[in-house]
Amino acid sequence: MSALSSVTVIGGGAVGLATAYYLRKADLDVTVIESGRPGRSTSWGNGGWLSPVLSIPTPGPGMPRMGIVESFQRDSAVAVRPHAAPSMIPWLLRFARHCTRSAFESGSARLGALSREMFDGFDELDDLGVPVEVPRQGNLRACLTEAEARHQLAGLAPMRAAGYAVPDRIMYAEEIHELEPELSDDVRSGFNLPEERHVDPGAFCDTLAEYLVEQGVRLLADTRVTGVRASGGRVTAVETTVGQVRTDALVVAAGLDTRLIAGWLGARLPIRGGKGYSFFVPSEYSPSHPLYLSHTKVGVTPLKGGYRVLGGMELADETLRINPRMIRGMIRVARRYLRHMPATESLAELPDLWAGLRPMTPDGLPVIDRLPDLSNAYVNSGHGMLGVGLCMVSGAALTDFMVNGRRPDVLAPFGATRF
Structure with a gap:
């Protein structure tokens, strides 16, 4: 059983929102912090392709x-x-x-394995009646x-x-x-x-954010993270422009800002x-x-x-x-x-x-892992051009890791210490 009760997700793009969806599905109290309007940064203007191939x-x-x-x-x-x-x-x-050809083929195989269940989360939203057009x-x-x-x-x-x-x-x-x-x-x-398949990424993020709020997720939009508190090898709170958010665990899914926030926590990620x-x-x-x-x-x-x-x-x-x-x-x-x-x-x-x-990232693969030296801080970022397509499957896999304490095999290539 998970000892988690509350989780804070920094980042309200497609990846952060999808991770929050699975965390809430696991019956955790979830707070999402987004510096602007959810889904209106890097997620908004891309192609929205859901393309395992x-x-x-x-x-x-x-x-x-x-x-x-x-x-x-x-x-x-x-x-x-x-x-x-x-x-x-x-x-x-x-x-x-x-x-190189060998690195490209190896990376493609690893992303292909992660992509194999790409559609499942979108189908699940459809089964729940969440109006996401795919x-x-x-x-x-x-x-x-x-x-x-x-x-x-x-x-x-x-x-x-x-x-x-x-x-x-x-x-x-x-x-x-x-x-x-x-x-x-x-x-x-x-x-x-x-x-x-494909999806309108802006409409998808808007719809998913609205659904999360209906499910009890606390969404702090237009809120900037100013610091992260840690003690005894654990994150204890996130400092923001609207006050402190105490938490049992942290997920950093903040796009390019992941590099800065991970740095506060002692991790150097080449994003x-x-x-x-x-x-x-x-x-x-x-x-x-x-x-x-x-x-x-x-x-x-x-x-x-x-x-x-x-x-x-x-x-x-x-x-x-x-x-x-x-x-x-x-x-x-x-x-x-x-x-x-x-x-x-x-x-x-x-x-x-x-x-x-x-x-x-330099190798073109995302980072989906627990951060080193901290037992309750995780990262889900670095997806490059694949964030919308991989958001649901990477959110599901990371949640499985957080709740069950065992990293799924599919996440092995996406470690935070591989660099």
């Missing part, structure tokens, strides 16, 4: 060369700019060391040539071998346009991952921000499928009233400044792949233009 590490073969070369290309959607933050160079070197349209890869499509499909062969639904052939021009008429004539091939961008396109011509636009690092998610264009990977600039070059690169890509993408170059005309800092 695409749950892969960000560092991969060719990534350093791609980032450095494209950093000097006009309107690129990928950039590595160490001159923007020289202190990040050691982290970038560690990241580069994980951009369309099941798959995830469509759109390619400009048949050779591109074959190459990218071949890269997913390990996922097919692991039992995931990956097609064994590409689609040709007529077939892919019949499936998705909003693709431009430049798109000549591709394939669909039929079992993948840095990978900046991503998105904007909304109001349109009656929205694609019906989430789209991954070949190798461009740009995606499209259909949402109510239009679609979101998302992408970009900007390393070393840990601010929320909008880089016009990155946005124009995304626009350029989307216009080539989508039939009705508006021909705009003005950033002022883009609704919901957004930048967010994805919490990233």
Whole structure:
């Protein structure tokens, strides 16, 4: 039996809220502390893809060369700019060391094991009547040539071998346009991952936060954490701008701020921000499928009233400044792949233009573990671009660890001391 009675979760994004859901389900008193509005930071503007097949590490073969070369290309959607933050160079070197084929395949297998029950939590919310819409349209890869499509499909062969639904052939021009008429004539091939799903991440976080409050979770929004008290190897309280919160255990799920808070507790976690961008396109011509636009690092998610264009990977600039070059690169890509993408170059005309800092580790794997030297402090962060997709399954696994005192085997690769 668990000796826990109360748990405080720092962070009200998708990962923090999902962890709070499972902790409350375990009949614990739960407090969530969020510096802004729940779900309105890094979770809000991403693609919301629930995609076990695409749950892969960000560092991969060719990534350093791609980032450095494209950093000097006009309107690129990928950039590595160490001159923007020289202190990040050691982290970038560690990241580069994980951009090997063997590291990528190993990381993919570990994330694939964690992703195997990705849909279960969302199905559970549906069974409870929590109004979270999770369309099941798959995830469509759109390619400009048949050779591109074959190459990218071949890269997913390990996922097919692991039992995931990956097609064994590409689609040709007529077939892919019949499936998705909003693709431009430049798109000549591709394939669909039929079992993948997606969710509007902002709506998901809003709905889950409302449900948690109904279930008795104490939600402290617009509340900043100013310190953490510990004594005798245990966290005893969290200091905030609205007062002290006493607690039996702590979960840090604060995105990029996890690095700072873990540091207060004596743990050095190499979590840095990978900046991503998105904007909304109001349109009656929205694609019906989430789209991954070949190798461009740009995606499209259909949402109510239009679609979101998302992408970009900007390393070393840990601010929320909008880089016009990155946005124009995304626009350029989307216009080539989508039939009705508006021909705009003005950033002022883009609704919901957004930048967010994805919490990233050098090996591209999250940290889901107990912090060293403290018996009741845990971390659930560093999910990179996979936070919404992995939020429910990582929250469930961490709660199992906290309540039962034994770390599930699936969490073994995500330890806090592996660095």
